[in-house]
Amino acid sequence: MSNSLEIKDLNVSIGERQILKNFSLTVPKGEVHAIMGPNGTGKSTLAKALAGHEDYAVTSGSALLDGEEIIGQEPDAIARAGLFMAFQYPSEIPGVSIANFIRAALVARQPKGAPFDAKAYYAELYKKMDALKMDRKFTARSVNEGFSGGEKKRCEILQMMMLQPKYAIMDETDSGLDIDALRIVADGVNAMRGPDIGIVVITHYQRLLDYIVPDKVHVMYDGRIVHSGDKNLALELEAKGYDWVKKELAA
Amino acid sequence: MPTEILSPDTFAAQQNASPLAALKKAGWEQFQQLPVPQRTNERWRFSNLNHVKLEGFSLPPAPAKEIQQELLQRSALIEKVSGKIVFADGHLLGEVSLAPELHAQGVILETLSAAAEKHPALLEQYLLKSGTDLGGEKFLALHQAYLKTGYFLHVPKGVEISAPIAVYNWLAADGAAVFPHALVVAEENARVNVVDFYLSRDESAKGFAAAAADIHAAPGAGVFRKVVQNWNEQTQSYQIDNTHAENNSTVTTVSVNLGAKRARFENAIRLNGSGSNVRLYGLTVADQDQEFDQRTLQIHNAPDSYSDLLYKNALLDRARTIFSGLIRVAPGAQKTDAYQTNRNLLLSPDAEANSLPGLEIEANDVKCSHGATTGQLDTSELFYMQARGIPKETAYELLVFGFFEEIIEKVDNEELAGVLRTFVQEKFKRRSAKNLLG
Numbered sequence: 001m002s003n004s005l006e007i008k009d010l011n012v013s014i015g016e017r018q019i020l021k022n023f024s025l026t027v028p029k030g031e032v033h034a035i036m037g038p039n040g041t042g043k044s045t046l047a048k049a050l051a052g053h054e055d056y057a058v059t060s061g062s063a064l065l066d067g068e069e070i071i072g073q074e075p076d077a078i079a080r081a082g083l084f085m086a087f088q089y090p091s092e093i094p095g096v097s098i099a100n101f102i103r104a105a106l107v108a109r110q111p112k113g114a115p116f117d118a119k120a121y122y123a124e125l126y127k128k129m130d131a132l133k134m135d136r137k138f139t140a141r142s143v144n145e146g147f148s149g150g151e152k153k154r155c156e157i158l159q160m161m162m163l164q165p166k167y168a169i170m171d172e173t174d175s176g177l178d179i180d181a182l183r184i185v186a187d188g189v190n191a192m193r194g195p196d197i198g199i200v201v202i203t204h205y206q207r208l209l210d211y212i213v214p215d216k217v218h219v220m221y222d223g224r225i226v227h228s229g230d231k232n233l234a235l236e237l238e239a240k241g242y243d244w245v246k247k248e249l250a251a
Numbered sequence: 252m253p254t255e256i257l258s259p260d261t262f263a264a265q266q267n268a269s270p271l272a273a274l275k276k277a278g279w280e281q282f283q284q285l286p287v288p289q290r291t292n293e294r295w296r297f298s299n300l301n302h303v304k305l306e307g308f309s310l311p312p313a314p315a316k317e318i319q320q321e322l323l324q325r326s327a328l329i330e331k332v333s334g335k336i337v338f339a340d341g342h343l344l345g346e347v348s349l350a351p352e353l354h355a356q357g358v359i360l361e362t363l364s365a366a367a368e369k370h371p372a373l374l375e376q377y378l379l380k381s382g383t384d385l386g387g388e389k390f391l392a393l394h395q396a397y398l399k400t401g402y403f404l405h406v407p408k409g410v411e412i413s414a415p416i417a418v419y420n421w422l423a424a425d426g427a428a429v430f431p432h433a434l435v436v437a438e439e440n441a442r443v444n445v446v447d448f449y450l451s452r453d454e455s456a457k458g459f460a461a462a463a464a465d466i467h468a469a470p471g472a473g474v475f476r477k478v479v480q481n482w483n484e485q486t487q488s489y490q491i492d493n494t495h496a497e498n499n500s501t502v503t504t505v506s507v508n509l510g511a512k513r514a515r516f517e518n519a520i521r522l523n524g525s526g527s528n529v530r531l532y533g534l535t536v537a538d539q540d541q542e543f544d545q546r547t548l549q550i551h552n553a554p555d556s557y558s559d560l561l562y563k564n565a566l567l568d569r570a571r572t573i574f575s576g577l578i579r580v581a582p583g584a585q586k587t588d589a590y591q592t593n594r595n596l597l598l599s600p601d602a603e604a605n606s607l608p609g610l611e612i613e614a615n616d617v618k619c620s621h622g623a624t625t626g627q628l629d630t631s632e633l634f635y636m637q638a639r640g641i642p643k644e645t646a647y648e649l650l651v652f653g654f655f656e657e658i659i660e661k662v663d664n665e666e667l668a669g670v671l672r673t674f675v676q677e678k679f680k681r682r683s684a685k686n687l688l689g
């Protein structure tokens with residue numbers, strides 16, 4: 001399928017230790033998939049390996065973004081190909097303002113030497129910040145530096161809205177958000193939903209999925225997806241925990 | 252015909268009947284006597300002395316007419332100025348210009364040779380009186396011997412120069428040696444704003460520059476001086492600055508170091524008057540095989556004086572920097588407030604930042620601190636930026652700009668800040684162009 005993010009038999013190790021084990025998942029454009037799973041099963045590893053982080057060695061497997069292999073590409077090339085990662089723990093970039101940072105990311109997507117429309121850019125940036133109820137003063141602040149946990153997550157969503165990716169993986173974007181912020185962020189994501197984007201939300205809480213209603217829910221365990229279902233699966237997990245999944249696997 | 256600057260014939264040939272002749276002769280004699288810097292010399296610690304080469308440089312004739320035209324045109328990096336001088340290869344190009352209202356108020360802006368004829372007493376009082384304690388005496392002596400391209404800026408009592416005086420020093424011919432001098436005297440309660448540019452006409456000509464500055468701030472005066480060193484990377488650069496700050500004067504210097512293959516900068520500040528207030532900022536981008544060697548001295552000779560130094564260096568590739576700074580507080584200079592900070596940003600594992608901060612305090616009621624930090628490139632920061640689609644080189648550039656913005660703001664002049672940002676960007680462009688070739 002060329003209109004999808006198609007991950008096939010991905011094996012990923014950190015050092016000697018294998019974390020992802022023949023991980024496969026296909027997310028067609030237009031859909032929202034949720035991945036849930038116990039701590040340490042490799043959800044963030046999946047996100048970082050797809051983003052091209054050098055510490056995560058892909059020993060075999062493939063990931064096709066609209067048919068284009070992204071495994072083995074540099075992180076910046078993967079991002080420009082259309083994959084966006086909302087990180088569980090976003091980095092702080094001292095001295096680089098949010099405005100300059102997002103601008104550089106947009107310029108990197110333009111043809112070399114093409115003029116940049118700064119006026120339109122700021123108009124767009126402010127519009128999205130307003131939607132996320134972010135103070136405009138944030139544009140002058142260094143990326144994530146001294147931000148509260150919730151502010152960092154909002155800043156991730158702001159970047160996602162500005163960069164208009166084809167696929168987004170949101171790693172626990174809900175953790176650290178208060179109830180109001182969760183609503184705002186979910187509204188932001190819902191506003192982006194549509195036929196031109198495929199979204200993966202990684203979460204521990206069913207609550208988020210009340211706001212961002214997924215098309216599919218997957219349970220990840222020990223480096224791969226072990227169970228898939230519709231949104232009701234999340235409710236089931238909420239009620240029963242992960243033990244039944246583990247038992248089912250052991251059987 | 253010998254033209255090498257080391258040849259006595261070259262020296263003799265450029266001597267003339269100028270009132271500066273005796274000073275120059277004394278410089279030449281000192282130069283002959285002084286040894287080249289030795290490895291054992293503490294003031295050259297960490298310097299790569301293999302890069303120090305005096306052979307092979309000469310005093311070129313004035314550039315051809317069309318080159319002069321070109322350089323005059325290019326000497327317009329900032330538009331809002333209250334005066335301008337352009338030198339190339341040791342020759343004045345065009346005329347010295349000074350805003351008529353400043354001229355009417357008695358401001359003097361002249362080349363050193365002209366000033367020697369017209370204002371001998373002032374030159375006698377201020378020119379090259381301080382020597383250097385920082386190790387570069389041989390280069391200062393050579394500078395003195397070949398003193399020619401320099402300017403004298405004298406601002407009378409109470410007169411204010413707000414838009415900067417811009418002085419352009421160009422290296423053009425291959426193998427040229429130049430000896431730029433800045434003599435700046437601000438009389439009581441005067442205000443002066445000046446920017447010196449050190450530039451090369453092209454990227455390939457080899458050059459040698461031994462520059463010096465004498466800055467004097469009389470009681471209550473304010474001096475704001477910026478130096479933008481952007482020679483090409485085939486140049487050896489030496490810069491020896493001496494500043495004297497009298498009672499209640501304010502001096503701010505911003506030193507921007509981008510160019511040269513090897514650049515040594517000795518910057519000594521003497522706070523001779525109580526209530527004097529000096530701020531020293533430095534910004535250096537070192538890449539490829541560049542070496543920047545910075546030696547500073549903050550000498551507090553009077554009570555109630557304040558000095559603050561902040562030098563920031565960003566290093567890439569195999570570049571090296573040396574920062575050696577000393578705060579010296581004389582006995583009796585009570586209530587001194589003196590600070591010194593060197594921050595290095597290492598963007599490559601092969602780069603090397605050396606830091607030698609020091610304090611010598613002979614008064615007991617002072618506040619002094621010094622510190623040096625060297626930050627490595629945080630790979631998680633880099634990954635985060637790349638994960639937004641920003642290529643590695645651009646990410647470095649953003650981090651470097653982030654690191655420097657604090658200093659760039661200090662020039663307090665939007666035009667000049669823009670020039671500095673452009674210079675840094677151009678440096679990154681040259682870098683990536685070379686990386687593509689290599």
Ligand SMILES: Nc1ncnc2c1ncn2[C@@H]1O[C@H](COP(=O)(O)OP(=O)(O)OP(=O)(O)O)[C@@H](O)[C@H]1O
Binds near residue numbers: 039043044046055
């Ligand atoms: N950089 C790393 N170095 C060493 N081990 C790592 C690294 N990153 C992850 N791991 C290990 O890999 C395993 C999977 O981690 P990962 O962060 O992918 O889990 P996760 O499913 O996202 O967990 P959580 O729900 O707690 O966020 C864990 O055992 C973790 O300790």
Ligand SMILES: [Mg+2]
Binds near residue numbers: 045
């Ligand atoms: Mg995780």
